[in-house]
Amino acid sequence: MSLGILALLALLPILSVFGFIVLFKWPATKAMPVAYLLTFLLALLVWKAPFSQLAAASIDGLITAASILYIVLGAVLLLNVQQESGAIYSIRSSMFLISPDRRVQAIIIAFLFGSFIEGSAGFGTPAAVAAPILVAIGFPAMAAVMVTLIIQSTPVSFGAVGTPILIGVNTGLSGQIEVSNYLNTHNINFAPYLNSIGAKVAIIHGITGTLIPIILVLMMSRFFGKKRSWKVGFSFLPFALFAGLCFTVPYTITGMFLGPEFPTLVGSLIGLAVVIPLAKAGFLIPEKTWDFPPKKTWPQDWVGQEFSDRHDKNGDSDKNGDRPHISIFRAWLPYFLIALLLLLSRLWFPLKNALASISIKWTNIFQTSINTGFQPFYLPGFLFLVTVVLTIFIQKISKKQVKKVINRSFRTLLGPTIALGFAVPMVKIFINSGAPGGLDKMPVVLASAAAALVGKGWTVFAAVIGAMGAFIAGSNTFSNMMFSLFQFATALKIGVIPGVVIALQAVGGAAGNMICIHNVVAASAVVGLLGREGLLIRKTLIPMIYYLIVAAVIGLIMLQVFKM
Secondary structure, eight states, rough: HHHHHHHHHHHHHHHOOOIHHHHHHHOOHHOOOOHHHHHHHIIIISSSSOOHOOOOHHHHHHHHHHHHHHHHHHHHHHHHHHHHHHHHHHHHHHHHHHOOOOHHIIIIIIIIIIHHHHTTTOTHHHHHHHHHHHHHHHOOHHHHHHHHHTTTTGGGGGHHHHHHIIIIIIIHHHHHHHHHHHHHHHHHHHHHHHHHHHHHHHHHHHHHHTTTHHHHHHHHHHSSSSSSHHHHTTTHHHHHHHHHHHHHHHHHHHHTOOOOOSSHHHHHHHHHHHHHHHHHHHTTOOOOOOOOGGGGGGGGGGSSSSSTTTHHHHOOOOGOOOOOOOHHHHHHHHHHHHHHHHHHHHHHHHHHHHTTTTTTEOOOOOGSSSEEEOOTTTTTHHHHHHHHHHHHTTTTTOOOHHHHHHHHHHHHHHHHHHHHHHHHHHHHHHHHHOOTSOOOHHHHHHHHHHHHHHGGGHHHHHHHHHHHHHHHHSSSHHHHHHHHHHHHHHHHHHTHOOOOOOOHHHHHHHHHGGGGGGHHHHHHHTTTTTTHHHHHHHHHHHHHHHHHHHHHHHHHHHHHOOOO
């Protein structure tokens, strides 16, 4: 069978997900079981992968899905506790003390605070933390998820303390004969070479990501404004550009000179420290405050299924005047705690080693080379649960309220359990579809066909492969693991600098997180928006395409500047 036909067949799982969810507007709970079955049959009948290998990949997928749901459960529990205590109203008041302008609130909470959570933990955690806060302060659930998905781009390559580079690219390249020969020829060791790739990634992201805040604002004004206009968003350009630079300048400098661990953390912390006081002072903010239309006019698609107006539904509205008073400090304390716990669990090695030491592993599943595992205490889900327990005591939640919180939270998880229970096993089959002694796995077949098709123009296309890998695998790290060596070998074959191509792979893998089905389902579930994944992906495709185009242009320029 020709490479072209194989590539078209390998593209079917991706097209099926995109077609069912984005074009036909199926909910993920319906689309993912069909996509899973299609991928399973392709791997079994066309790729001739052993049934035991596909079963093992499915088991690995179910364990990974459980890890994601673990995080979602913790985030939903925390949101429900905050709602039950009335803390969300204090949070809303505190944000209006900084600025009543929704554009400022989105930049501070989604872009800057979300980036800090990404730099600490990764795992799609920013949306699980930031989206509920935005809903709590009065954002439509659809807008809250959209903006938190868009920010899962620039900070992601250095998320979880540099994991996509230090684990993803490192695993893909280290010990490979092609890489060793290249480095020996240029008389350079692998560690500094990896850091040089990280520096290039920081430069591309730093330039491209500076405009993410204004893109957030433009998307909000176009899709959620009273006038549904791009033009309204441009009035906010000075502040948005300033906020972007406050993050990307320290981010880029850190990536160039200090390595891959800290760019996102440093950029977000400096950004928060500078932007919040200046926003409170009205610096560069237009006099006319921008807000969403009145809530009663919101289309149903905007509104969360579980969490919007909960107090009103229970007759506990503002008019009753009986909400418990929670101070602003106590209301925000759970989010400070989760941020602190995430940071300590990744940077304080005694705690990190203690949490990571307990792991449930299954190696060589069904006598295959596939392994899986679950770290119940190292995953962010455990830290969410710890924060929830502490919040129950801090905010003095009664046993009756706790029971209501638990019941409501587990009901919320029914939909995402079905969607992720098929989505992640489908991804694992796609990644593990290669037959021993037979065809390459589907992602490699797709990438090989793309390289053969575009030839010397591969540099323009490299970031797209990274984005495709993230869309499929749900992770910049896994995308880099899958494609770094392929990108390196392709760069050598066409005679361009491999380091730039690998950097484009990493940047593309970060951009792909904006439309990654895992992230979309998980973020939607937290705010009760499950079933509207297609609407979200259609919106976030716009900034992802921007990201890939600008990254490609910068990559072409870098080929003329860098020697390695």
